Amino acid sequence: MKLIYLLPLLAFTSPILAQQKALPAPLKLVTEQGGEIVSEFAAPANMKGYVADFKGQVITLYITADEQYLFTGPMLDANGNNVGEQAANDYATGPKAQKDWQTLESSHWIVDGSASAKRVVYTFTDPNCPYCRQFWQNARPWVDAGEVQIRHILVGILKADSLGKAAAIMSASNPEEVLKKFENDNLARTLQPLKNPPEHINAQLMKNHQIMMGVGARATPATFYHDANGAVKMQMGLPPASLMTEILGPRPSKLTK
Known part of the structure; x- marks a missing residue:
């Protein structure tokens, strides 16, 4: 972290x-x-x-x-x-958890997973965060099975070019596909940071950063989810293997095609 x-x-x-x-x-x-x-x-x-x-x-x-x-x-x-x-x-x-979840919904996120997934998870992602990339990889069984939709809230905080890389992903015509390729390491070394992002992209990234501070997240990844009782919880940093089923639900036995 x-x-x-x-x-x-x-x-x-x-x-x-x-x-x-x-x-x-x-x-x-x-x-x-x-x-x-x-x-x-x-x-x-x-x-x-x-x-x-x-x-x-x-x-x-x-x-x-x-x-x-x-x-x-x-x-x-x-x-x-x-x-x-x-x-x-x-x-x-109670009040804070519900307020934070509503705030996360209003952020500018990129979808990873099926629109019909039963479970939605939010996570703050920096393009230069190796733990974010590891969380992406670890979550594949749930996402590929259609059980979980992860909403990546991009921020640029870790390195000088993090903001430019986040802007490059969000400015793409298909940011979902670009983020997928990036997290699979196909673009990790070749993605060029955007030097002069459009004003609306800068505004979206600033809002994401402000929301990150407002909900008390201080590192990436910072993942928000509902536990078995419906309470909103936050996991700071890479979730350990023992916590993955609490965050994402039971591990799928089969993948949906």
């Missing part, structure tokens, strides 16, 4: 705590840096606990009874239980 620089979080309106002016003053330290206070929960010692979405990361915050001091991170009770864990998980697996 390769870490990337942070960009400002995509703004969204909190359905729970829309009136930021009513929040304790120390929370402005969070909101002024792009964070969003999304819920409040009971905390010990007359403090108030809050859940925040900070640049795609779900964090817990605590305000002292006099509303003058702010603490961040986990708070443990005498038994080692994380006081804010349930509230954070409720948001992460």
Whole structure:
């Protein structure tokens, strides 16, 4: 995995705590840096606990009874239980997960797989990412069987020519076929980065990058999927073999023709 620089979080309106002016003053330290206070929960010692979405990361915050001091991170009770864990998980697996999935749907992605596939998976892909190419290869049994459709959200973050290569793929008359050839290594060494991409392609790649930051992805591949219970989950980096069936479903025994 390769870490990337942070960009400002995509703004969204909190359905729970829309009136930021009513929040304790120390929370402005969070909101002024792009964070969003999304819920409040009971905390010990007359403090108030809050859940925040900070640049795609779900964090817990605590305000002292006099509303003058702010603490961040986990708070443990005498038994080692994380006081804010349930509230954070409720948001992460509920409103945030659904919002993130809708945001992914609005990105500019390239399809890999059948339109009638029962399962849809989103993954952020950089043309220079070897782990993205390995994930592509590892997913062939599911995609070729028509069971899974993978939607590749192209970004250009790893090398100087990543953006140009992503633009070259997205500008093609048949980007699905070009991406397929590229990930199969037929074009990996010969694809020339686009030096002056069309304005609309630049805009699409910028939106993809912003969405990547907004959903908390910090490396490629970053793969989003629904687990067996329907919850949205994210796998950062190349999924291990043990996780492939959770992401893509049962391994197909036969390929569809």
